[in-house]
Amino acid sequence: MTEYGARPLFADSHFSHGDNSNHSDSCCGSRGSFPHTYRCPPSNLHFAIHSPTFPVMQPKSPSILECPVGRAVETVGEWWSILILRDAFQGATKFDEFSQSLGIAPNILSRRLAHLTESGMFVRRRYHERPPRYEYVLTEKARDFFPVVVALLAWGNRHLAPKGESIVLANRSDARPFDPIVVDAADMRPITLANAVVVPGPRASRGMRKRLASLKAMNPAVAPAGD
């Protein structure tokens, strides 16, 4: 995928699932060349939710199409993808390892792995010849996603573990728990809602410039509401 939006839907119809084909679809059938039965009423939402390439929503607005957050959301697809990446960071590479860890339906896992591979997050590597078996290896692009998962983990432990943490991210060298924060690499100061603004980049469309100029917060022309 060299440019956002250029990737055709159902582009993964050629995708060969060496170790997990022919899983039946427990919900709606997909409409590509997957061997599933179509059982749900056609609608854009269904198209979006059940497309094999799994953009959970179809980006429609320029505020999504042009936005790096919107693009990230489209690429990683939906939440299973985050959990698959989490497991991959923790060493999972094989279909059965993801399946066992997540309790995800095989057909869904299969499509999520296909989408992540198409999106350049995994490369498939054959580790067994006969029968052919593949494992999913993280790319550099995917490894660069690790900070997102770290930020999610920190937020989850802070706000969603009222009785204490079950998993702690710690320093390998001394086992000390990490306290992850997001800072600017230039001066190592935290990036906050008070000191951050969004401004047009070199590729901003006229519409995006207009949108950014109209923002009520994170706008250089508008004072921050406080942090």
Place this chain on the structure above:
Amino acid sequence: MTEYGARPLFADSHFSHGDNSNHSDSCCGSRGSFPHTYRCPPSNLHFAIHSPTFPVMQPKSPSILECPVGRAVETVGEWWSILILRDAFQGATKFDEFSQSLGIAPNILSRRLAHLTESGMFVRRRYHERPPRYEYVLTEKARDFFPVVVALLAWGNRHLAPKGESIVLANRSDARPFDPIVVDAADMRPITLANAVVVPGPRASRGMRKRLASLKAMNPAVAPAGD
């Protein structure tokens, strides 16, 4: 929601949408007390995808139930929620502002806002008496989610904007673009796949301890594959 898993599904059936009720559902009808028609075959996946409280997937495995990333994924629900939060960080508070920015179907937006409110990410504030109109104000819990969006934005600009950036996150004081990185607050060193491990926290179940001990990466007992 004081504890993960304790929140009943459809708990938002009491939720009053002051400014956006009675939108028809363009896909499947929800099964709570929303006035939609049910049109899709029953299945767990549908239940998960179309439930008004929008856990896009139902967490099943302990690796999700106990994991802060899994919990975060459940709370923020799905990708529209990330984009709604992005807009809220940029100053949007009203239904029509989110709707216009995202091009999201009103019934979906309505449910996402309800879910985020139930999850403690927004408080609803009445800003007009007759007719009653509400705006959605970010809570501290939601504002603490800002670093996750910053990390997503940085990744999106790095890997998904091959022709240049449309939106740049910059320092309010001098308009210099930020270079967001995730570091440990204790020593301000980047947290990486090479130096981070996951270890059981005080609330880890026996199953979780077993799972963590078996990991092939990010495991203190296993050397990192390199970074």
